[in-house]
Amino acid sequence: MKVGIVEKPGVLTLAEREIPKVKNAGDVLVKVKRVGICGSDIHILHGKNPFAVYPRVWGHEFVGEVAAAGAGVKSVKTGDRIVVEPITYCGTCYACRQGRPNVCADLKVFGVHADGGCAEYVIVPEANAHLLPEGLPWDEAALIEPFTIGAQACYRGDVRQGDYVLVMGAGTIGLTAASLAKLYGATVIVSDLVDDKLAYAKSRGADFVINSGKEDMPKRVAEITDGMGPNVTIDAVCIKKTFEDAVLVTSTAGRVVELSFNETPSEIAPVNIIKKELTVCGSRLQTKRFPVVIDFIRSGKLSLSGFVSKVYPVSQMAEAFDYTEKNNASVRKVLISFE
Template identity: 40%
Template sequence: MKSVVIEQPGELVLADRPLPQPAAGEVRIKVHYASICGSDVHIWRGHNPFARYPRVIGHEFFGVIDAVGPDTDARRLGQRVAVDPVVSCGHCYPCRVGRPNVCQTLQVIGVHRDGGFSEYALAPAANAHPLPPSVPDKLASLVEPFTIAANITAFLQPQPQDVALIYGAGPMGLTAIQVLKGVYGVQQVLVVDRLPERLTLAQENGADRVFNNSEIALAAQLEGVQPTLIIDAACHPAILAEAAALASPAARIGLLGFSGEPCSITQQALTSKELSLFTSRLNSHRFPQVIAWMEQGLIQPQKLVTHFFPLAETARAMTLFEQDPRTCCKVMLQMA
């Protein structure tokens, strides 16, 4: 089978690998589509501290179960599935309290174990979620990125009367817009970014107002509006301090970032307004929730997709994703 392997940072190859065989509790998936995430590029470039090399990358993928492990229900053969990349132990403290995404022995498919940029991939049977016919093959890998928005909004508990501000109109920011508008009915969603093309995408995905802060500070443009809910989907260390300064008293702030750079903020900036600060990593059993949202038409994943490439052109696809944020959003890989 053909697989995209990062042999070491900077070295991407399309390799011939043996067909994997599912172990107990696993299924094998014939992958049909996968989508590129920024973390895939970070693994390629050597900027993901969690990655282990060599690695078949890809944690957003969809396919059909074509083999099962010795103790797995054979009736699952032929099921169309989206794969949750979060693999947890099930018994540590985070797992026991429903937070497997921060399991003490967490493994992520496509990061710690081989992923879905391949003609075939393995996954725990419990991580392969059946899809209804209403979710089309070419969009099914996008369940995973929407689970990121589902996870942070579960903490933030948006209300229709919230004034929501999203930093960043990349794929994570756009999924957050759609979830706030389509699922929670938030009436005012504001989005800030430095690229006009991304702000146009934000409007197409439901943003009510957009702001370009490349030259004029956001505070000057908000004209006194105090957001009650803020999501940082841009992940720059300077954002938290600005968000706290702009936020309404009693507001909630959600962080999606993984920057290793320090950020400077005082306790007073948070406690004087009694701000609630939430962090979110990956997703915690959100696949069924997002699949239901797709089935009900509450979110529109097709609005994120800008490009399709065959698996053989993964390097070209990832380079485009990395270098052309103005015209590129979600890039899809087709296996056959």
């Protein structure tokens, strides 16, 4: 079978490997149909992900069909269409005991710490296989994982009906957070530097958009919220300044959700947190968000159509990475197809 491997930083190859066999009673063999290229895959390719171990089969956003199931598997069967939740955890550490396995002390992310989904066949534990809504096209199903990231950001920010939510960044992740915040009944403001991205955010339901390169973002946000500020600010731009701005613009008793893996410190005066009693939190990957996103799709509330920018056959994997990198200003999601 074909597998996409980052052999070492800078070297991406399409290799041949044996099709794996189900050995554990609780495992399923997945015939992969689509795998999405994420910013973090590009970081792994360039040696910029501190957690990646090489060589590594890349890919954490993948969907496919169950090709075989171990004797103990109950929730899925051969032929079922599934999306893979790409993390495993110990189940016993402090984070796991708090119901937060996404930050498990022994967290393993497929495609980062363990081999991922850019392979014709992949073995995953039954618990990682979630049934897809009936009839959902593969190209849309592959977006479920990124939408769980937006769902987690809203969960961490405790987005509530009637809240004003500012989502900084109309890239892939910002768009997913904005979509989920709308579903939770918030008034959603999205900021970015690219007008086309803002127009797309608007077409997906954002109530207000701000080009922070052309407009005074804090001033506009204050106007929109009648001086209060957004109750939740989600930083999906992830640079030094956006974290600083998030703390400054958020309302009293508000929540700031930081998504950045950036190691550059931001300059934040503690008084700006305590005087408004802000909750400032990180949001990493997701926990229990797959069923949430799948239910929104199943009920017709969340549409993923039109989100994918381009689909490449696996034979053109290198071109797909190249296209994604070179078109960052317009690309939302590029997929690899194994069909």
